[in-house]
Amino acid sequence: MGSCWSIPHPPQGTRDAERFWRALDRDVERAGLPVAILLGNHYHERSAEAIFDRYVRRPGASIWARQAARGRVHCPVTRTFDPGDSLPGGVQAVAVRGLEDTETIFYVAPHGALVFSDSLIGIGSGQVRLPPVSWAPEGPEAQARYRAEFRASMARLLDLPVSYLLVSHGDIVERNAHRALMEALDAPAWGES
Numbered sequence: 001m002g003s004c005w006s007i008p009h010p011p012q013g014t015r016d017a018e019r020f021w022r023a024l025d026r027d028v029e030r031a032g033l034p035v036a037i038l039l040g041n042h043y044h045e046r047s048a049e050a051i052f053d054r055y056v057r058r059p060g061a062s063i064w065a066r067q068a069a070r071g072r073v074h075c076p077v078t079r080t081f082d083p084g085d086s087l088p089g090g091v092q093a094v095a096v097r098g099l100e101d102t103e104t105i106f107y108v109a110p111h112g113a114l115v116f117s118d119s120l121i122g123i124g125s126g127q128v129r130l131p132p133v134s135w136a137p138e139g140p141e142a143q144a145r146y147r148a149e150f151r152a153s154m155a156r157l158l159d160l161p162v163s164y165l166l167v168s169h170g171d172i173v174e175r176n177a178h179r180a181l182m183e184a185l186d187a188p189a190w191g192e193s
Helices: 015-031 048-055 140-159 177-186
Strands: 003-005 036-038 062-066 079-081 092-095 104-108 113-115 121-124 127-129 164-166
Touching (some): 092 140, 127 177, 164 177
Parallel strands (some): 113 164
Antiparallel strands (some): 104 113
């Protein structure tokens, strides 16, 4: 794929951190491609700079974020993108309406994988749910936008051939991903009844 997702890494100096970096170094070396860190929203930058610093000497190393994230992240954004853009590794940026203005879903077509930041939550046993309205920005206008636009925006994903759901909050859904997404759209949001 050639892309490296911004994921939290274990605390520096721990055995888990050593194993994490060794595994990531092996993957980067094996792929032989530039490291592109894709930020799915402005909240998910926590490991981006550490990963970028580790691979910055590799040709093409970059951190990508939506234009709306500029000034809202502390890591060095080297490239911006708009929804619909094709990103490194053939990843497609899919906009989400009604949550945060920086929220982006990444679609990796060759693998049928959807990669989420905060727009889908794993709840175990291969199930996922939408985040509650409290995850939208504060204020009555933002809450109304969530209620009017969010589910409809997410429903567009059902038109894609989906085999995997990679969520940042929960486990990967590797079986019946399309059905899990459809069920999430019909169910109450996480924590709501």
